[in-house]
Amino acid sequence: MNILAIETTGPFASAAVIDDDECVHGVVSDGELTHLQKLMPLIDQTLKDCDITLKDIDGIAVSRGPGSFTGIRIGVSTAKALAQVLGVKIAEVPTLRAMALNYIDFRGIVCPVLDARRSQVYSAAYIQDDETEELFPEGAYGIAEVIEKVGNRGPVMFMGDGVSNEKIRAELEAGLGRDAFFASPERRMQTADTVAMLGLEIHREGKAVSYIDSKPEYLRKSEAERNLELKNRRLRENER
């Protein structure tokens, strides 16, 4: 089984292929935020490097979010279109879980933090010991909330673009002191390599979905929807 993996939720687009022996080959874009232009050439390069074509692909894996809304959509729409034409299924890979695999060798808590603006991060955390266990599920959280959830539990490895944000990093450091560890730049961001690893697992478990059912996970409504809900709630309260 060959799985083609796509990752476009962060600043660097990437593609990867994983085979039955769990051998991964990935290619990462050299530029920032040109995912629409870069993604198909990256996929083409990855396949060529592996000396295969799309005909040899048995399934797709896509990083389905959270992350940049636009980035998520480029990846998911590409995955859906490929799956539709090729007649294969899609593994909807949770972006934060795939990122956590960057530090699969770390004993303790791994906690991806993506800058979600509005004083929030998209985050989730996993306790890594002999087995991996979810500490708290993916969501949009305030940084204080994250600190409270991971605090007093030993060393925590943070990763993601939140680590590159001085303010977020300083807050985590202030809250956790010597328990806070930060991913080195080369292991900090999401890549298709770990999306491929989780994707293969999802395909093997038979949990991959059709191109019709495959959906992104933004973890947040659009601003217009939130504002409308707020307005309607106020109107209802005023009526009471």
Add this chain to the structure above:
Amino acid sequence: MTMKEPKNGKEYICLAIESSCDETSAAVVVNGRKVLSNVISSQIDIHKAYGGVVPEIASRHHLNNINPVIDSALEDAGIGFADVDFIGVTNRPGLIGALLIGTATAKAMAYALDVPLIGVHHIRGHICANYIADTELEPPFAALIVSGGHSTLADVKGYTDYEIVGQTRDDAAGEAFDKVARVLGLGYPGGPLLDRLAKEGNPEAIAFKRVYLEKDSYDFSFSGTKTGVLNYLNGKKQRKEEFVPADVAAGFQAAVVEVLVNKSIRLAKERGRDKLVLAGGVAANSCLREALGKACAENGIKLYMPPLILCTDNAAMIGAAAYYEFISREAEDMTMDAYASAAL
């Protein structure tokens, strides 16, 4: 340029995709003229609650809709992916987040099918809708393109040779229609509602300003006319005077349409074009269709207007435009991008 033979040995089959604003559409078009299917999934009802198109919401719905819409287009046409000779997609101009759903989808499909990919200018698509409506129509001709985002006069010299002669300097015609509809409290989308209300009004009851700009200019300016309406309504409200909304709608529409018609006729005459083509969403406006029809008849110009279904955003028109690009130039490579704004 070397071009592959059509897969069926006779005609080129295009799978066309459009997602530049709030309609998700896919179509199958043969040799740029014959439409085998044209599936349109509109989001109008979703955006009504916000009084206009919300880009983020539009993008999210495009992503949910595009694959089933493509399936339906192939099914309605009675073909499969294997029959497709090339893919055409709107990649400019429009809402960037919306455009990239269609563009990313088209790129991936073209790659997986190993067929050429053609990026199409949305407005060229609107013009080419007329090749579907009238299979005898050939360039050259003058074209008036009016929509929520555009008011453009073009001299169409060939199937892929367009010269923009005039454009709006502020509001697009459709944009002005929507804004006036909003202040009249007509709801969304405003253009068609304004058109309906105007039918009950007297277009000569209130004379709103006609803006022609410099004597030889083909450009448009509708913001002055729109402001005229706002000032009129504010004045009435301040003085607590009654006014007839239908007369306001009719008067405003007459002012905009008069300028559109006169400049279009002048262009056709000056360039020696005996054909005038109307295109874009506002081409559905009954007052514009009627006035243009009358003016063309008086001046011996043959007028082409697509049926209403081809006036709104749809993929069939993109398939028509894509065909003429496909037979005249190299296809795109896989680095093709989407652009919020672009020259015609």
